[in-house]
Amino acid sequence: MGSVGAKEVPQLIGPDGRRIDGRQLDELRPLRIVAGALHRADGSAFVEWGANKVMAAVYGPREVHPRHLQQNNKAIVQCRYNMAAFSVDERKRPGLDRRSQEISKVIAEAFESVIFAEEYPRTSIDIYIEVLQANAGTRCAGLVAASVALADAGIPMVDLLPAVAVGKIGGQIALDLRKEEDNFGEADLPMALVPQSGRLVLLQMEGHMNREELSRSLDLGVVGCRKIYDVMKQALRDRYSVTPAAPAPSVPTEAPA
Numbered sequence: 001m002g003s004v005g006a007k008e009v010p011q012l013i014g015p016d017g018r019r020i021d022g023r024q025l026d027e028l029r030p031l032r033i034v035a036g037a038l039h040r041a042d043g044s045a046f047v048e049w050g051a052n053k054v055m056a057a058v059y060g061p062r063e064v065h066p067r068h069l070q071q072n073n074k075a076i077v078q079c080r081y082n083m084a085a086f087s088v089d090e091r092k093r094p095g096l097d098r099r100s101q102e103i104s105k106v107i108a109e110a111f112e113s114v115i116f117a118e119e120y121p122r123t124s125i126d127i128y129i130e131v132l133q134a135n136a137g138t139r140c141a142g143l144v145a146a147s148v149a150l151a152d153a154g155i156p157m158v159d160l161l162p163a164v165a166v167g168k169i170g171g172q173i174a175l176d177l178r179k180e181e182d183n184f185g186e187a188d189l190p191m192a193l194v195p196q197s198g199r200l201v202l203l204q205m206e207g208h209m210n211r212e213e214l215s216r217s218l219d220l221g222v223v224g225c226r227k228i229y230d231v232m233k234q235a236l237r238d239r240y241s242v243t244p245a246a247p248a249p250s251v252p253t254e255a256p257a
């Protein structure tokens, strides 16, 4: 344990090179995705990612509210990311604070770049992300959940958007930070990838890293996103693939002589 002022700083990387939860630097937390978890939404998904629990619901294309936001040549994409009051250790004041507004905006912009919005002029595609339990990386978990929910709603997109936060902890570049690593690490770099093209549609950074560390972080994040992409596709397959019915037992057409 080190200390910053009165605050105890946990040792983020042990002598064996492993992290506080035993993970290697390039290891993701366990990820489980259930597509179509809600019945009333047009599309939905529930994501359990480490200790994060996030629900996403998608509605639309539907009438635009408020009306003046309507665009004649395309659908608008609206997102509301919200953290439940009980989702964090210290109760969060309910409602949209500046952080939630910022996250809602960057997520909506990420999806604007992959949704074929021109196919649905004068409509709105509304994404709701509810963080039920938070342990860092919730904007990425929200993006992953919303991607699967959009696909579940049948919204045409270039691709799903896997997302993950990479960071610098104890001087090392690590994939998928948990809360202690996010709080006490040197840098946090959430990103979202279009897997087909390799284009990043969300990239933010808090903290400091040099150019070489940034480059390694991006490489590690891209590899992580591709693994997450596989889990996302599998969630959709689990929901939609129909197992072929077992062949009916053959019935003899003629009675044996």
Ligand code: CDP
Residues within 6 Å of the ligand: 088, 089, 090, 092, 099, 134, 135, 136, 137, 138, 139, 140, 165, 179, 182, 188, 190
């Ligand atoms: O969740 P994400 O990493 O995308 O965003 P962040 O702003 O870097 O927040 C990191 C973590 O801090 C969150 O996931 C929560 O676990 C925690 N947090 C909190 O405890 N109380 C808040 N009001 C906001 C965040």
